[in-house]
Amino acid sequence: MVPVLFILCGFDLYLTLFSSLLVDCGNALVMTLIAAKYRQINIRRGLLLAVFALMWIAGGIVVGKLFIPGNEDFFRGSAGIMTIIIGTSFIIKGIKNKPPRGSNSIPGDGPLTENNQADAGNKPEKGFRSYLIYAGVALMAFHIGFFGLGGGMGYAIFLMLFLSYPVLKATGTAMLITFCSTLFAACCFFFLIPESAFSQLHVQWLIPMMVGLSMFGTFIGAKITYSLTERQINFLIGGVVIFAGILATAQKIILQLTAS
Numbered sequence: 001m002v003p004v005l006f007i008l009c010g011f012d013l014y015l016t017l018f019s020s021l022l023v024d025c026g027n028a029l030v031m032t033l034i035a036a037k038y039r040q041i042n043i044r045r046g047l048l049l050a051v052f053a054l055m056w057i058a059g060g061i062v063v064g065k066l067f068i069p070g071n072e073d074f075f076r077g078s079a080g081i082m083t084i085i086i087g088t089s090f091i092i093k094g095i096k097n098k099p100p101r102g103s104n105s106i107p108g109d110g111p112l113t114e115n116n117q118a119d120a121g122n123k124p125e126k127g128f129r130s131y132l133i134y135a136g137v138a139l140m141a142f143h144i145g146f147f148g149l150g151g152g153m154g155y156a157i158f159l160m161l162f163l164s165y166p167v168l169k170a171t172g173t174a175m176l177i178t179f180c181s182t183l184f185a186a187c188c189f190f191f192l193i194p195e196s197a198f199s200q201l202h203v204q205w206l207i208p209m210m211v212g213l214s215m216f217g218t219f220i221g222a223k224i225t226y227s228l229t230e231r232q233i234n235f236l237i238g239g240v241v242i243f244a245g246i247l248a249t250a251q252k253i254i255l256q257l258t259a260s
Helices: 001-009 013-037 041-071 081-096 128-147 150-165 167-190 195-199 201-225 232-258
Strands: none
Touching: 001 013, 001 167, 013 041, 013 081, 013 150, 013 167, 013 195, 013 201, 041 128, 041 167, 081 150, 081 232, 128 150, 128 167, 195 201, 201 232
């Protein structure tokens, strides 16, 4: 999204990052509300981690202000290798989550509704690994502030890795953290946008349209996701994330060829 707005639409870079954060914030809000409805969210844990993340976002913004002005070409394309690796990890998790031989039951079988696995991820976590979540959140929060990009997927992965949250509980809690993170970061980036950037007519309708359509797509996607089993969700997330990574890589190549 960032290269398209920055290169093809001619947006100011800070306006581009602000728009991207607004889209992520809107999507996170929709998913947070839906996750709360299905009780697939740890609100207390999410809010505590969100507050912890804010200072790292602020630090990332301060450092980013020194980096961005002389390195705008860095935002002209994004290779999706890391995204593809993340998506592959979900596919592998889905493959591993299969029924044992001679068993008629499937782990995670049945739609994950509000009464199914509702208490998963709410038990207190113990051990050194549980403290690593703070390092993970700090890393993603700094990334949000530095690059102006959402960290929802990263938050979810760290929640699954360090706190053993099931995928929907991790996603719901991560979306709460992401909503707070991107809202704070978007407000900060707003004050870095030059006034002239808002004078373009297409800016006034394109940004609200993107946010609205993305939130609607998130709502539809959530309806589909919450009707699937946990194993199917892993395959769905993995497939979508891998596709996004391939698309980002292809987009980078096309933009580079166009520029040359």
